[in-house]
Amino acid sequence: MSETASVEPRTGLGRVWHRFKVWLGFGVFWLASVLPHRVHFSRSASIPRSGPALLVPNHLAVTETTAIARMVIGHRRFPHFLIVGHLFKVPLLGHLGRAMKQIPVDRGSTNAAAALEAAAAELRRGHLVVIYPEGRISRAADQRPGPARSGAARLALTMPEIPVIPIGQWGAKPGWRNVVRRRRVDILVGEPVDLSRWAGRSDHQASVEATAAVMSAITALVEQVRGKPFAPDTDVTPAH
Template sequence: MFYQVLKYVVLGPLLRAVFRPRVEGLEHIPEEGAAIIAGNHLSFADHFVMPAIVPRRVTFLAKAEYFTGPGLKGRLTAAFFRGIGQIPVDRSGGKASRSAIRSGVSVLRRGRLLGIYPEGTRSHDGRLYKGRTGVAAMALEAGAPVVPCAVIGTFEAQPAGRRLPRAMRVTIRFGEPMDFSRYANMTSEHAALRAVTDEIMYEIMKLSGQEYVDMYAADAKAAQQQTGKQ
């Protein structure tokens, strides 16, 4: 109920007024059944803009930090993200990554839409970075199609560090569903997971028009911070 009220009464109308979203390819979202919506990640606003225009409910894997903040603000933030059905994900790697994949597959096996950002974190400079293979593992394990998605304009509207977004028009573009059933028996093969992930990122790049960087966003961000300290 909280999700429905937020989407159709509170945030939905507000986001439409602020961003005036131009939507392309919405017909590629399946009307029923499981699917992954894999998109670029440019802004905190991405969590809300895309789900606001998709008719079906979208469950996102959200970073665990949104659920573990201190004090009253932390508790309110955690309650908000739980209320809209988001799932906390530990991004430390190893066993935590496997747990995140299980959570995503569980959503898909219930026939729902799962939203994920393969880059793993927001782009710090507006470019598109190498995707993590978790999206491929989920798609292959659940046998779900992947709908590539590009949100254009949110980086300018609300870059990292800006608390409130600027009022400006954004574009949300969906591509045709991608079928990876040919890899169905290769869920444990890294080469197959890498190939699927790269194919997804290529489609996102075509939809978004972003420059692609063949390294992980977190590594690029860390390298930039290190350079700044020298």
């Protein structure tokens, strides 16, 4: 697995332990994905066989993170998610998350900036990083993507050489009662988003426009995978 080689320990025992944790991570993600969902996707040339990439999916439910992980593993890559920080305080879950090099983020705190730097570090190591631009599960009644936060776009603009891969998914529903139903989740990977016109800029307007471009690409994929566009006059009052 080329994406782990750059951080693999040089000592014999350390290397064995490192590889064990990596394979454990693959196993955990695979098992966690097949239990709550029936995941359907086609392998995409947009996801590189090696080297860094920033994956930006829409967010429908807590459990659908495992569906995205299943898709990434299906490309023989390992995902590094930005995950809400309080999950790392759960004893077993937190230990597994740290062992698998997942990235905790606490919205609205100084840790949020640290999470983006940790994500940048993983990208520099040649890894795949997954960021949900919305920062939370869609609250729209029709589950349309948005609104989005600017973190993913700001990270992308500081690393213009890294491809930003939009992902649209459909089928997952929030709420633990939906887990036992094993809902089908369809995932569609798009072409890299062209952010070259804002590359290297750090001003607010650039991040706003780049975020809009990313969300436009994601929304188009979601509409494609769900089989119909979102109606302009649809009530998007947050679902309860």
